Amino acid sequence: MPAKLSVNLNAVAMLRNRRDLPWPSVMHLGRVALQAGAYGLTVHPRPDQRHIRFSDLPDLRALIDDEFPSAEFNIEGYPSEDFLALCERTQPEQVTLVPDDPAQATSDHGFDFRTQSEMLRPIIARLKRGGMRVSLFADGDGDEEAVQLAKATGADRIELYTGPYGGCFDAPAKAKDMLELLGRTADAAEALGLGVNAGHDLTVANLPALVKRIPRLAEVSIGHGLTADALEYGMAETVRRYRRACGETI
Structure with a gap:
C-alpha cells in the first residue's frame, strides 16, 4: 500500500503571517489539498505562533470533521503541558511528539530515547487514553537499540527524521548511504510492530x-x-504529484 500523504500547512501559515491579512488562507489551501486526495493535514503549533496559530486548530478540526471525515489531523509539537492540553482540546487522530526547543527554526533531530524514554512514557499513556495515536520523532541512523527503547515507551509509531537524506539533493552517493540508514531503522521498527512515518525535506x-x-x-x-x-504548480496539482511520488496510481 502506498505511503499516505499528510500536507503540512506551516509554510502556508508562515507566509500568511507576514501581513495582518487573511491570505493565503490556511483553511482554503487545506481544503484544496484534501480535495486533491491528501490523506490528512499536519500542523506544528509553536508557543510563539510564528506560523500555525492556536486559533487555526478548531477551524482545521472542523474542516476535516465536516467535509473530509475519512481524513486525519496530525499535530506535532514538544510535549509541554500547554501542548498536551491543546491536543486534548483539538482531538487529532495523531500526535507526533518532537524534542524541539521552542526557539528552534524547525525540527532537526529525533528524541534521545536513552535519556528521554522515562519522560515520554506517561505522556504517551495520557494521549492514548484520549484516543490519539502517538508517533515519536526519531533519528533514522540505524540505531536498533534506540528503536527498541522507542517501542518500550508505548508509542504506536516513529517518524523518521529525513532531513539528512533530503539534504543530499546534490550528493547522490551520500543520499544512498542516508537512505540505507533510514531503511535499517524502519526495518527494526517494523520487526517490533512499530508503524513508521517519515518527514522533513522530502x-x-x-x-x-x-x-x-x-x-x-x-x-x-x-x-x-x-x-x-x-x-x-498550484496546490491541487502539487498534491497529485506527491501522491504519485508516494506510489499511488492516480
Whole structure:
C-alpha cells in the first residue's frame, strides 16, 4: 500500500503571517489539498505562533470533521503541558511528539530515547487514553537499540527524521548511504510492530527511492518542499504529484 500523504500547512501559515491579512488562507489551501486526495493535514503549533496559530486548530478540526471525515489531523509539537492540553482540546487522530526547543527554526533531530524514554512514557499513556495515536520523532541512523527503547515507551509509531537524506539533493552517493540508514531503522521498527512515518525535506525527487526502500511506510508529512512546488504548480496539482511520488496510481 502506498505511503499516505499528510500536507503540512506551516509554510502556508508562515507566509500568511507576514501581513495582518487573511491570505493565503490556511483553511482554503487545506481544503484544496484534501480535495486533491491528501490523506490528512499536519500542523506544528509553536508557543510563539510564528506560523500555525492556536486559533487555526478548531477551524482545521472542523474542516476535516465536516467535509473530509475519512481524513486525519496530525499535530506535532514538544510535549509541554500547554501542548498536551491543546491536543486534548483539538482531538487529532495523531500526535507526533518532537524534542524541539521552542526557539528552534524547525525540527532537526529525533528524541534521545536513552535519556528521554522515562519522560515520554506517561505522556504517551495520557494521549492514548484520549484516543490519539502517538508517533515519536526519531533519528533514522540505524540505531536498533534506540528503536527498541522507542517501542518500550508505548508509542504506536516513529517518524523518521529525513532531513539528512533530503539534504543530499546534490550528493547522490551520500543520499544512498542516508537512505540505507533510514531503511535499517524502519526495518527494526517494523520487526517490533512499530508503524513508521517519515518527514522533513522530502520532495517529488527523493520520495520514490524512500518508499521503495521502506515499502510499508505508513505516512509522509511534507510541508516546505510541497509548498514551494505549489507556487509553481498550484496546490491541487502539487498534491497529485506527491501522491504519485508516494506510489499511488492516480
